[in-house]
Amino acid sequence: MGLNNTHLFKNEAINAHMTSGYKIGFLKPQLYEAPVYRGNKPAGYIISSGEDMAKWLKIQMGTMNEVKFDKDIIKKSQEANIGVSVEGNELFYASGWYVYQKTQVSHAGGNTNYSSYIIFNPQEKIGVAVLSNINSKTVQRTGFGIYGILQGKSLRKEVKDLNINADKVAVVIMCISSLIALVTLFFMIKALRDVFRKQRYFKFNGIKSSLRFIFSLLFMLGLSYCIYLVPQVLYNGVSWGFVFVWLPKSVEVALYSVYIAIWFTYVYFMFTSFLKKEKDKGILVLSLLSVLSGFGNALIIFTINMAINSNNTLKVKLLIYFILGIVLYVYGQKIMREKLIDFTNEIVYSKRMEIVNKLLGAKYSKFEQIEKGRIQSTLNNDTETISRFVNILISGITSAVTLICCFIYLGTINIYALLLSVLIIVLIVGIYYLVGRYANKLGEEARDLQNVFFKFISDLIGGFKELSLNAKRKNEFEKDMEESCGKYKVKRSKSALAFANMFVIGELLFTLAIGSVVFIFPLILKNLDSTSLTSYVFILLYMTGPVHGILNTIPNAIEVKISLKRINSLIDEITASTKKEDNVIDENIVGNLSLKLKDVEYEYDKTDGQSFKVGPINYEFKSEEIVFITGGNGSGKSTLAKLLTGLYLPSKGEITLNGIVSQKRLSESYSTVFADFYLFDKLYGINYKGKEDEIQRYLEILQLSDKVQIQDGKFSTTKLSTGQKKRLALLVTYLEDRPIYLFDEWAADQDPEFRLFFYDTLIPELKAKGKCVIAVTHDDRYFNLADRVIKMEFGKISDS
DSSP: OOOTTOBSSHHHHHHTTOOOOEEEETTEEEEOOOOOOGGGTTGGGOBOOHHHHHHHHHHHHTOOSSOSSOHHHHHHHTSOEEEEEEETTTEEEOSSOEEETTTEEEEEEEOSSOEEEEEEETTTTEEEEEEESBOOHHHHHHHHHHHHHHTTOOOOOOOOOHHHHHHHHHHHHHHHHHHHHHHHHHHHHHHHHHHHTTOEEEOOOTHHHHHHHHHHHHHHHHHHHHHHTHHHHHTTTOOHHHHHHHSOHHHHHHHHHHHHHHHHHHHHHHHHHHEEETTOOOHHHHHHHHHHHHHHHHHHHHHHHHHHTSOHHHHHHHHHHHHHHHHHHHHHHHHHHHHHHHHHHHHHHHHHHHHHHHHHTSOHHHHHHSOHHHHHHIIIIIHHHHHHHHHHHHSOOOOHHHHHHHHHHHHHHOHHHHHHHHHHHHHHHHHHHHHHHHHHHHHHHHHHHHHHHHHHHHHHHHTHHHHHTOHHHHHHHHHHHHHHHHHHHHHHHHHHHHHHHHHHHHHHHHHHHHHHHHHTHHHHOTTOOHHHHHHHHHHHHHTHHHHSOGGGHHHHHHHHHHHHHHHHHHHHHHHTTOOOOOOOOOOOOOSOOEEEEEEEEEEOOOBTTBOOEEEEEEEEEESSEEEEEEEOTTSSHHHHHHHHTTSSOOSEEEEEETTBOOHHHHHHTEEEEOTTOOOOSBOTTOOOTTOHHHHHHHHHHTTOTTTOOEETTEESOOOOOHHHHHHHHHHHHHHHOOSEEEEESGGGGSOHHHHHHIIIIIHHHHHHTTOEEEEEOOOGGGGGGSSEEEEEETTEEEEO
């Protein structure tokens, strides 16, 4: 035939220096030996050269004179069979050729590692043949492009190459899967290390855990099977073996990497589910669940798009993947949000208690410098901002204008479909409303507990001096506050979980609505064409934007960042002064007491270039002694009182109690009622059990028995006048029964009769009990009752 370099058998071609075949893989061509399919012989395995193909084109176009082929047969093979139309009325099938407009003849050939393209025009005597040792759409594009240039036409747009695109996607999938597998391996090793260190404990909830394991295993098997069926759905029933031959090697590796990643992740998830660790944040699980949920959402859209223009047989297969997408998305969302709620609320709880612990351990002088509104705002608003962030993420903003516009547009497409859509949406709203009622109920209960906790915050701020002077009181108060915070955390978690379930149900119902449009609307509305159906789906999908707009999360994310910054700033500010002593001094000084101030000075921080200093002061206070401290406003008497009680540390000098320098012992030796005292609802730090008669006697002495009662260490009410509150505070000091009593303008809010009773009877009684009584007062008419009087002027003692 004259085609000396054309062969029917591969061994002959190899002897004639046949080029090796390649297949794209891992972003570059790779040598590939394709399996032989005998059913493709002989046409599928004709091996030729460029020289012979040039001869063959001339033979086909009739430009070669000496040929051994029957020209009539060749001409007959190029005649279009108008009964076999390939594309409209212009492209037809001939005997092995495709004929375009009865003049242009072409055919593309290829297997897994070779490809070719032939195109010619017998009338114009123009022909092009391109041979390649790789299977690529570029071969056809190159041949057609050269043919167009020879005809003086512009090049056609670039053709998408399936192998190149599949290789890129496979490499991306492989990288993601490998990264997930490696990260999971890292965390798995950490989890195993925790087991060996006995930091994890086995937790098995009987039937619940067994069912969870069984259902999760069935789900994983179902997921694996769905992955196995992917080529049958996408490529009309072909197997993975066929895909591995024709598509890049990277596709096979990507498939196995996906299987390894999902099963390895499943093993880690189950391992950590049954072997728990305290305060395990589960960052990896949260990250993987977000990926899983995102993939499920993408799978839903993908199956819907494919189902719109597919036949019923394919729809049945796609329905399986649609359900799988729903399960992946909804289950991933639910589990992820449950963990996010626990994670976020644990952060709020730990941050609050960290701030409380730091504040309770701070020096009083440092505490005074912190703006009280800042403390309230940090413990209240900033921590709540963090806790609300999850709900902000799971709830969207609905734009009424956008929804109305969408409904109007849907009505112009098909009014009956709109009415059916409205019916479905009304049903969804009804279900959503019922679920929302339960969530709102839990939210109200959580807010009630929040109010209780905020009351503790007010107690902490208002009664900090009293807490600073009594470690036992401080510890008991802290315990109550922690209990209140813990109860709020539990209820807050339940409330947030209810709102999360609201979101998940809303997402599920909306997804089912879209599924109803695709799978049910065509059965009910026979005149609804595919174009209208597609429009409905995409409009409904677009309507999720106003509901779950991501733009709303941006300002809230900024707020959370600001709140975290404020919290950390406050913690850092008070950490430097925090020196919490756990040991409680629970014994009073027995015998004579000597409180000495030796060259004591205290200087306030300079503000606007000015400063105020108290001292130097040298003085001694003793048991069985009454000392009055007097002086004008700004004379330093309140500062002296805070130095005496240990609330302020001297800038210079020292204060000793029976020869010992100890701020802790000094503070624990005082029972005080300051001018800005705070009255707690409970007798913190006081052993009140068995003292009911004593308490009742004090109530009668202080003329409070008809105003307030004390039961189980709690006051029946603190809604009293200022004078009555001071009497109740005086009762607390009696029950504390410490060696030193300090009163700061205690009688200022008392009526004349009780003021006289205080100075003439109550103070002398304390002295008779061996107490050292120090009173800051302006009541000069009672100075004669004092053993000594200290007058403060400009921060110093003027006389005594």
